[in-house]
Amino acid sequence: MMSETTPQVIVRDVWKSFDGGRIEVLKGVTLEVADGEVLALCGTSGCGKSTLLNVISGLEEVDRGMVRVAGHDVVRETTRVNLLRHHIGYVFQMHHLMPDLTLAENCMVPVIAAGGSRKDGMARLAELAAATGIGPRLHQRVRELSGGERQRGALVRSLMNDPELLLCDEPTGALDESNRERVFELLLELVRSRGRTLIMASHDQELAARCDRVVRMRDGRIETDAG
Ligand SMILES: Nc1ncnc2c1ncn2[C@@H]1O[C@H](COP(=O)(O)OP(=O)(O)OP(=O)(O)O)[C@@H](O)[C@H]1O
Ligand SMILES: [Mg+2]
Numbered sequence: 001m002m003s004e005t006t007p008q009v010i011v012r013d014v015w016k017s018f019d020g021g022r023i024e025v026l027k028g029v030t031l032e033v034a035d036g037e038v039l040a041l042c043g044t045s046g047c048g049k050s051t052l053l054n055v056i057s058g059l060e061e062v063d064r065g066m067v068r069v070a071g072h073d074v075v076r077e078t079t080r081v082n083l084l085r086h087h088i089g090y091v092f093q094m095h096h097l098m099p100d101l102t103l104a105e106n107c108m109v110p111v112i113a114a115g116g117s118r119k120d121g122m123a124r125l126a127e128l129a130a131a132t133g134i135g136p137r138l139h140q141r142v143r144e145l146s147g148g149e150r151q152r153g154a155l156v157r158s159l160m161n162d163p164e165l166l167l168c169d170e171p172t173g174a175l176d177e178s179n180r181e182r183v184f185e186l187l188l189e190l191v192r193s194r195g196r197t198l199i200m201a202s203h204d205q206e207l208a209a210r211c212d213r214v215v216r217m218r219d220g221r222i223e224t225d226a227g
Contacts, residue, residue, distance in 0.1 A: 005034075005035050006035070006070070006071050007032045007033060007034050007035065007068075008033050008034060008035040008036075008037070008069065008070060008164070008165055008197040009031070009032065009033040009056055009067075009068070009069055009165065009197070009199070010031075010032050010066065010067070010068040011029055011030060011031040011032070011052070011055070011056065011065070011066070011067050012030050012065055012066040012067075013028050013029070013030055013064070013065045013066070014026050014028070014029045014030075014052075014055060014062050014064070014065030014066070014067060015027060015028060015029075015062065015063045015064050015065055016048075016051055016055055016060065016061075016062050016063055017063055021063075024220060025048045025051045025220055026048050026051055026052060026055065026062075026220050027219070027220035027221050028065075028220075028221060029048075029052060029065070029217075029220070029221065029222055030222065031052075031215065031222055033197060033199060034197075035195075035197055036195045036196070036197055037197055037198075037212050037213065038188065038191060038192065038197075038198045038200075038211045038212045038213075039197075039198065039199045039200070039211055039212065039213050039214075039215060040200050040201075040202055040207070040208035040209075040211040040213070040214045040215070041053075041199060041200065041201040041202070041215055041217065042201075042202060042203070042205070042208050042214055042215070042216050042217070043216050043217035043218055043223075044218070045203075047217040047218055047219055047220065048217055048219075048220045049169070049201035049217055050093055050169050050201060052201075052217070053090070053167045053169055053199065053201060055067060055074075056069065056074070056167060056199070057074075057084060057088055057090055057167055058074040058080035058081075058083060058084055058088075059084070059090075061075075062075060069083055069087065069088065069165060070083075070087060070164060070165070072087075085110070085113055085114045085161070086114055086161065086163075087163055087164050087165060088163050088164075088165045088166075088167060089158035089159055089160075089161065089163035089165070089166040089167070090158055090166075090167045090168075090169075091151075091154050091155050091158045091166070091167070091168040091169060091171045092154065092169055093169035093170045093173070093201075095150045095151055095153070095154035096154070097142040097150055097153055097154055097157065098142060099141065099142045099143035100141060100142075100143065101141065101142060102138065102139050102140060102141055102142070103134065103137055103138050103139070103140060103142055103145065103149075103153045103156075104125060104138040104139055106142060106153065106157055107121075107125050107128075107138075107153070107156055107157045107160055108121050108122075108125070108160075109157070110157060110160050110161055111124070111160050111161065114161050116161065121160065124160055124162075125138070125156070125160065128156045128159055128160070129156060131186055131190070132152045132155060132156055132183070132186060133152070133182070134149060134152045134153055134156060137149050137153070147174035147175075148174050148175045148176065148179050150174070151171065151172070151173070151174045151175060151183070152179075152183060154171075155168075155171060155183060155186075155187065159190060162194070162196075163196070164196055164197060165196070165197045165198075165199075166187075166191060166196055166197070166198045166199075167199050168187065168198065168199070168200040168201070168202075169200075169201045170201060170202055170203065171183065171184070171187060171200060171202075172184055172202070172204065172207065173202075173203075180204075180207075184207050184210075187200075188210070198211075
């Protein structure tokens, strides 16, 4: 229908291999994620969840197929960096914070990269740090933080520019029960209160069930309900 809003993410028949085609990872993935949808991406280890998130973010090139985020063609090189800077937040499976910088310094990197002001960035950082309870650790080097603290820090960093699309790869993987609950609730609250779109790769069935929709992957393909 003409009146429907454009999906936030469109992935159509995407193929992705590594090692010159010898390792086939995505085998014709088709997926649409509505604007404001909270989607869980499940499936056994190695089925291609992280690769799919990388492809959606534009960090990984596709062999063929179409990837669009907010109407932008991600496969076309020229738009990629801007999309990633201004539109997409990414919490990596391995947090990818810079170990010798403090958490606060890490969080300011995407703000500066997107041309934001330090003052606004610091205000946003204070707000997110309070919400995640990571405030007392902000000025410590990342190498000194625990796994869970790093993960919360990575969540804060991903949200610094208030992205419309948030990609989270096992965002609660390194957390104990109570922190898992806390971080996930916070994530949902931050995303839902602002009508943002979330795609979360997770092994955690319980958390997945609390998303709007669960999509399962198996061996590089999206499983259909019938299958
Ligand atoms: N850069 C790469 N070079 C070669 N193979 C790769 C590369 N990246 C991923 N793979 C392979 O692709 C497959 C899918 O990896 P991916 O990380 O997407 O799985 P996943 O579903 O995220 O798994 P997990 O649940 O363990 O995180 C794996 O077999 C992996 O070894
Ligand atoms: Mg993964």
